[in-house]
Amino acid sequence: MTDDADTPAKAKPRHSGHRDRLRERAALGGIEALPDYELLEMLLFRSIPYKDTKPLAKDLLARFGGLEGIGAATHEAVEDQIAKSMGYARGKASRAAALDLRLIFAVAQRVAKEPAAKRPVISSWTALLAYVRIALQHEPREQFRVLYLDKKNQLILDEVQNRGTVDHAPVYPREVVRRALELSSSALILVHNHPSGDPTPSRADIDMTRQVIEAGRALHVEVHDHLIVGRDGVASFKQLGLM
Incomplete structure (x- = not known):
């Protein structure tokens, strides 16, 4: 297995059509209307540009019991699941995707803390x-x-x-x-x-x-x-x- 970082930088994502349609749905219908797996799928678009992230999103939710569970999981556990779901050897791509998710959940935690702090x-x-x-x-x-x-x-x-x-x-x-x-x-x-x-x-x-x-x-x-x-x-x- 290889890390998807080996994918040519100029290659067009195979799932760009699906991604465009999902972005349009989010823009027209409101992000709040999207189920958890589609929100997570969209978050992963930038981290994993050359593969379908829907199966990964569903695998992460199933493994950790929901969005809060993903946010509370260790970096290593999230990276392991990303590598397993996407068929990578653990490496640059899986680390980057896991870090991106940790950053997103860290921001969410700080947003939740602000009203109590202010x-x-x-x-x-x-x-x-x-x-x-x-x-x-x-x-x-x-x-x-x-x-x-x-x-x-x-x-x-x-x-x-x-x-x-x-x-x-x-x-x-x-x-x-x-x-x-x-x-x-x-x-x-x-x-x-x-x-x-x-x-x-x-x-x-x-x-x-x-x-x-x-x-x-x-x-x-x-x-x-x-x-x-x-x-x-x-x-x-x-x-x-x-x-």
Whole structure:
């Protein structure tokens, strides 16, 4: 097998007619009307100019469970699937296509973060939930993050405190609060994911949260909430009456 980078640069794409028709449909009917596989197919046009990208788009969606899953997957996993679907040996073309997709999803994640960052977090709860779901819903390993807030509940920093295994990310309550003092943060929101998909808090989650609350209380740092993200939704400790 060979990388499609060997294809002559001046060759006309074999699927240019189909691509033109798909672009016209998007322009006339609205991009929002396109199914996920066609959106993904169009994103891949520029990365893979000489082959039909529809089968690849469908393979990626099937492998990773949807667009969010593709965005959360590692570069290596996406590149492997691209190479497998397109019949490449892993090389320049598969790396470029995987990087293009990572860039697109990184932009989408930042767009989702902007409303939470520009307005007080507590009054932007819907935007905040959308952001944490995009950031963590399909993470294959547990990740613990802290959103540090100022006195107006404006976001100062979204910081990854720790990355762990498929079911555990170690958390050190005093380090969480110490970092708040460094940032002059008066409040925070704890966020982590459950790669199993079920956002239900575990006993360990509840105990750790209480330890952070106690450590913060002594230094006048308030814990507004602890959000657990899973594929089945987002659990809020405050809404569940756990804090």
